[in-house]
Amino acid sequence: xxxxxxxxxxxxxxxxxxxxxxxxxxxxxxxxxxxxxxxxxxxxxxxxxxxxxxxxxxxxxxxxxxxxxxxxxxxxxxxxxxxxxxxxxxxxxxxxxxxxxx
Numbered sequence: 001x002x003x004x005x006x007x008x009x010x011x012x013x014x015x016x017x018x019x020x021x022x023x024x025x026x027x028x029x030x031x032x033x034x035x036x037x038x039x040x041x042x043x044x045x046x047x048x049x050x051x052x053x054x055x056x057x058x059x060x061x062x063x064x065x066x067x068x069x070x071x072x073x074x075x076x077x078x079x080x081x082x083x084x085x086x087x088x089x090x091x092x093x094x095x096x097x098x099x100x101x102x
Contacts, residue, residue: 008046010038 012031019026089096
């Protein structure tokens with residue numbers, strides 16, 4: 001098992017320092033709530049660090065599989081008439097829009 005070397009503690013000062021560095025305004029009432037919530041999350045992560053995974057093989061790995069390759073072709077999708085059917089006015093396979101600049 002992995003031993004506990006250092007337990008990280010979150011204090012109100014730490015919360016205020018992080019919020020200052022992140023340029024986030026936190027009300028004093030929220031600081032206590034955040035202190036409790038973040039401390040709880042850190043305790044949970046520290047508990048995960050205690051799990052012995054020494055002789056456990058990974059279940060899956062996205063880096064070991066080969067991806068199927070295909071030729072990269074540029075097409076218009078042959079959907080010009082479908083796309084232009086949404087336009088009230090079209091001209092030679094282009095949308096016609098009102099003039100914006102006078």
